[in-house]
Amino acid sequence: MAKVTRDDVARLAGTSTAVVSYVINNGPRPVAPATRERVQAAIKELGYRPDRVAQAMASRRTELIGLIVPDARQPFFGEMAHAVEQAAAERGKMVLVGNSDYVAEREVHYLRAFLGMRVSGLILVSHALNDNAAAEIDAWDARVVLLHERPEAIDDVAVVTDDIGGAQLAVRHLLEHGHPYVACLGGVAETPLVGDPVSDHVEGWRRAMQEARIPTEGRLFEAPYNRYDAYQVALELLAGPHRPPAIFCSTDDQAIGVLRAARELRIEVPEELAVAGFDDVKEAALTDPPLTTVATDRTAMARAAVDLVLDDGLRVAGSRRERVKLFPSRLVVRRSCGCR
Amino acid sequence: MAKVTRDDVARLAGTSTAVVSYVINNGPRPVAPATRERVQAAIKELGYRPDRVAQAMASRRTELIGLIVPDARQPFFGEMAHAVEQAAAERGKMVLVGNSDYVAEREVHYLRAFLGMRVSGLILVSHALNDNAAAEIDAWDARVVLLHERPEAIDDVAVVTDDIGGAQLAVRHLLEHGHPYVACLGGVAETPLVGDPVSDHVEGWRRAMQEARIPTEGRLFEAPYNRYDAYQVALELLAGPHRPPAIFCSTDDQAIGVLRAARELRIEVPEELAVAGFDDVKEAALTDPPLTTVATDRTAMARAAVDLVLDDGLRVAGSRRERVKLFPSRLVVRRSCGCR
DNA sequence: GCATGGAGCGGAACCGGTTCCGTACCAGCA
DNA sequence: TGCTGGTACGGAACCGGTTCCGCTCCATGC
Structure with a gap:
């Protein structure tokens, strides 16, 4: 034609x-x-x-929102990306998704690419944010909203959950079952970042343990945030001489790996090992046993992020207005922690 | 700045x-x-x-490839999307991903949007393709490659696996264990499509059964392609009076739901029920027991699709040249089928 | 010495829209 | 009747690049 x-x-x-x-x-x-x-x-x-391209050219606007996530194949990020896509569609925008694969330079690559395409805003759900990225954003004078994470380098507009509080809820709940202590499976931080939600989960664990006057030394273990690596780490940990009575994982995906390892080793959950996670991904309801976890309202958070980025997303590295939207998190009790 | x-x-x-x-x-x-x-x-x-927009405007080209999948949250599509993104990145292109959520009109929406953005090509991994979409593609004179699926309405350039043959491999393998028959969990087809790979899996099952002179009547069950719905269907099926000795699922995601249902009902896999799936998603190696399945080379397929769409992607509704690139599939034997 | 040709570059048209500016036209009002 | 003001619209500049066309300059060949 x-x-x-x-x-x-x-x-x-x-x-x-x-x-x-x-x-x-x-x-x-x-x-x-x-x-x-x-x-x-x-x-x-x-x-x-x-022609959208010509429209964008002439009007100096686009109907695009850029979204950068570490790895959309992980359930949490996949679900978050989906929620953002939905929220954006409600406002007539389209979403460009980039997977950084936890590599800072890929992140900057996408940042650059998206900004070059004149996205009307950027939503970052990213682990690898660094000064490099901040400089890039600054140079382009872009509208940016951080979703789920809040690194130090960039901290103006963010949509986050109460990560520390949520983790505390979960750990307290585990402690109430009378376990002498609760171990924690944290993440492996390539670049330790203040504001990394997952390390905030570890912080919540630490606080809950301290409240109960239980020492934390030697009870924090680490694995990448996915089930496969967590499975490997858990196999060693659970087969070793110091198997913990309960374990709080900083993500559900890790917890799924731990459950799998426990089954492999014929350790009964929750009788011999209590497990809790964080995120309440859809799959958490279908694990065996179903996983006790901390839920966040991804739909609402995604919507908030989209609204912020479209309406008053700020230049990130500009004024330090500290506009942070905090969403509550709530405990979801299922069988893996020993209730019922 | x-x-x-x-x-x-x-x-x-x-x-x-x-x-x-x-x-x-x-x-x-x-x-x-x-x-x-x-x-x-x-x-x-x-x-x-x-400015990428201006470049696109002037050169009438973009560095974009559009990709439409049903739902990237499902492991298979998520992994496929990731593979396409990788392959595109190798050639300096970026990928726009759209989730149709199995809704034909959302698919057409994305089709229109992507074409309006002058993507240099489109890769469709879609269930909902219909004449409407074909007309849209035709109107824009676009380069299109079908990946993994091959609906009738549109069948020029496609990258597919040997779905029928792969399914036959799996079903034959199950039969070799001496089960009197193998049931099949197929998909729920909103719009029955010839060329739907998943229904090709059912076809493979049918052929393998026929080869063995085993009747198929009443042994085909249906569920949407995800683990959650498959779990529900399997609960009923496995708890009912005619529990099959073995079941071949048209996707791994469904098989995961079946495994979960079996555990719920305390049915031992593979002793009391053999299970096989199709796709070899990453998770298939971490189920309990690990899942016997049919593997396809997603990386190679994604690369082929990208190459085709960039180099000689064809107008889909034009000449019926039938350029189809067929990739072999191979059986991956794990414990869920009873081996070892 | 002069035609030939290719390398290197400047000028300007062009991609397909958006948006500013100026004007024609008509109704209302003094 | 003449002036004012607002409505509807045409013309053209502009967005920021790409690419065609043609010019200059210099080396080469006869």
């Missing part, structure tokens, strides 16, 4: 290209109803579709 | 904007080494970054 431009439409409707533009965008200038109808008829007849 | 255009660069380097362009794109016109260096110095000094 031959390319149809707005010129063709204007010609057929007997008007100017400007008017066609106003009809398509509903203003801002008044258009006589009769003209409007002629234009619309012409558009339909020719099967005209405006 | 003030916007820097190539004009500024040209001025600083004492040359024309055209030359700047040739330097950035490495040709096609020769540029004297000295000039090239002056331009590069100017670019660096000014921190100039070309």
Whole structure:
């Protein structure tokens, strides 16, 4: 099909290209109803579709939001990305997703690429944020919202959950079952970041243990945030001489790996080992036993992030206004912790 | 930071904007080494970054590939999307991902949106493809490659696996263990499509059963392609009066749901129930017991799809050249089928 | 010595829209 | 009737690049 431009439409409707533009965008200038109808008829007849690239070029705007996540294959990030996509669609925007794979330079790569495409805003759910990225963002004068994470380097606008508090809830709950202590499976921090939610989970664990006057030394273990690596680490830990009575994992995905390792070793959960996670991914309800975890409202958070980035997303490295939107987290009790 | 255009660069380097362009794109016109260096110095000094939108506008090309999947949260699609992203990155392209959520109109929506953004090609891994979508693609004269699926409406360029043959392998393998028959958990087809790989899995099951002269009537069950729905269906099926001795699932995700249901019902796998899936998602190695399945080379398929779409992706609804790239599938034997 | 040709570059058209500016036209009012 | 003001619209500049066209300059060949 031959390319149809707005010129063709204007010609057929007997008007100017400007008017066609106003009809398509509903203003801002008044258009006589009769003209409007002629234009619309012409558009339909020719099967005209405006060229988004040209629109973006001329208007210096796009309908795009960039989203950067570490790895969308992990359930938490996948679900978060999906929620952002939904929220964006509700506002007529499309989402570009980039997976950083936890590599800082890939993150900067996507940052650059997205900004070059003139996305109208950026949402970062990222582990690898560093000064390099901050500089990039600053140079482009971009609207950015941090979702779920809040590294130090960049901390103006963020949508986060109460990670420390949520973790405390979970650990306290485990302690109430009378376990002498609760071990913690934290993440492996390539770049230790203040504001990393997962390390905040570790912090929550630490606080809950301290409240109960239980020492934490030697009870913190580490694994990458996914089930596969957590499985390997758990196999060693649980088969070793100091198997903990209970373990709090900083992500559900890790907890799933731990459950799998326990089964492998014929350790009964929750009778011989209590397990809790964090995130309440969909799968947590279908593990065996179902996983006790801490839920966050991903849908609401995604919506908030989209709203913020579109309405008043800030330049990240500019004024330190500290606009942080905090969402509560709540404990979801299932069988893996020994209740019922 | 003030916007820097190539004009500024040209001025600083004492040359024309055209030359700047040739330097950035490495040709096609020769540029004297000295000039090239002056331009590069100017670019660096000014921190100039070309505007992708303007580039796309002027060159009528983009570095974008559109990818439409049903739901990237499902492991298979998530892994496929990741593979495509990798393959595209190797060729310097970026991927726009759209989730159709199995809804045909959302698919057309993304199709339209992506084409409006002048993606240089489209890769469809989609269930909902229909004539509507085909018309849209045709209207835009787009380059399209179908990955993993091959609906009738659109069948020129496709990258697929040997779904029927792979399923036969798995079912034959199950039969060799002496089970009187193998049940099949197929998909729920909103729109029955010839070329739907998952229904091809069912077809493979049917053929393998026929080879062995075993009737298939009443032995085909249906569930949506994810573990959650499959779990529900399996609970009923396995608790009912006609529990099959073995079951072949059309996707691994479904098989995971079946395994979970079996555990819930205290049915031992593989002793009391043999299970096999299809796809060999990463998680299949970590189920309990590990899942026997049929593997396809997603990395190679994704790469092939990217190559096809960039090099000689065809207009889908044009000539019926039937360019189909078939990849073999192979059986991966793990414990869930009773071996070892 | 002069035609030939290719390398290197500047100028300008162009991609397909948006948006500013100016004007024609008509109604309302003095 | 003449002036004012607002409505509807046409013309054209502009967004920031790419790419075509043609010019200059210099080396080469006869």
